Amino acid sequence: MVKNSKTEKPRKREPLVLELIPENLLREPIEYIFADHYRMRQIIATMDRFLIEGIYAQAPVDDDVIADMAVIEAYLRTELPPHIADEEEDLFPCLQRRSPGDHETKQILATLHQEHEEDFALLPSLIAGHEDLLAARPVAARELFETSVVRFVETQRRHVIWENNIVLPLARRRLSAEDMEKIGRKMAARRGLEYPA
Ligand SMILES: [Fe+2]
Ligand SMILES: [Fe+2]
Numbered sequence: 001m002v003k004n005s006k007t008e009k010p011r012k013r014e015p016l017v018l019e020l021i022p023e024n025l026l027r028e029p030i031e032y033i034f035a036d037h038y039r040m041r042q043i044i045a046t047m048d049r050f051l052i053e054g055i056y057a058q059a060p061v062d063d064d065v066i067a068d069m070a071v072i073e074a075y076l077r078t079e080l081p082p083h084i085a086d087e088e089e090d091l092f093p094c095l096q097r098r099s100p101g102d103h104e105t106k107q108i109l110a111t112l113h114q115e116h117e118e119d120f121a122l123l124p125s126l127i128a129g130h131e132d133l134l135a136a137r138p139v140a141a142r143e144l145f146e147t148s149v150v151r152f153v154e155t156q157r158r159h160v161i162w163e164n165n166i167v168l169p170l171a172r173r174r175l176s177a178e179d180m181e182k183i184g185r186k187m188a189a190r191r192g193l194e195y196p197a
Contacts, residue, residue: 012064013064015064015067015068016042016043016046016067016068016071016072017071018039018042018043018071018075018079019039021035021036021039023188023193023194023196024196026184026185026187026188026193026195026196027180027181027184027195027196028180028184029086029090029091029180029183029184029187030091030168030171030172030175030180032086032184032187033083033086033087033091033163033168034164034168036079036083036086037160037163037164039075039079040075040080040083040156040160041157041160043071043072043075043076044152044153044156044157044160046068046071046072047072047149047152047153048153050065050068050069050149051146051149051150051153056129056133056139056145056146056149058133058138059132059133059134059135059136059137059138060133060134066134069130069133069134070134072130073127073130073131073134076123076126076127076130077127080119080123081120081123082187082190082191084116084119084120085190086183086186086187086190087112087116087163088113088116089186090182090183090186090187091167091171091183092109092112092113092167094171094175094179094182094183095109095167095170095171095174095175096109098174098175098176098179099170099174105170108162108166108167109167111162112159112162112163112167115155115159118151118155119152119155119156122148122151122152125141125144125145125148126145126148126149126152128140128141128145129141129142129145129148129149
């Protein structure tokens with residue numbers, strides 16, 4: 001059937017959808033973290049697009065943009081903090097224990113730790129800015145919000161590359177089955193989930 005091109009709405013962009021990570025993957029916590037990084041990259045790509053297209057300049061009216069923005073806000077508020085805690089409290093200390101005398105790894109983990117600290121410093125303004133826009137209010141601290149988004153997008157992109165290409169492969173090689181189970185159990189508890197049988 002031929003559609004009337006005048007009344008048809010322009011084709012919409014794929015919505016931002018973060019797939020749920022299967023709980024079973026908690027038995028392979030490094031792969032769980034790897035899967036989380038894929039979600040993080042989707043968030044960063046959308047924030048970057050919003051920046052480039054000037055979407056952060058005023059409260060959105062487009063339903064698709066509002067939906068994507070709500071996904072970003074929820075991710076920053078509820079998912080990023082436990083992800084960072086997985087790394088800071090479980091993965092990094094364990095990898096460090098399994099890498100005695102490896103100063104290069106120690107240095108890399110120290111840099112990534114500093115970036116986690118910076119994430120926590122940026123999060124309040126990132127979350128508040130998204131909340132303002134979603135509530136159709138002008139962003140209260142607009143300049144701080146925009147510089148925070150720029151900085152976050154910039155650092156996260158590189159941060160995830162380092163974690164995926166250096167830290168996770170090292171952890172796959174150096175951590176024992178017991179380490180993996182311990183980390184997986186802590187990650188499950190952090191999310192109020194049962195460790196998968
Ligand atoms: Fe990280
Ligand atoms: Fe990470």
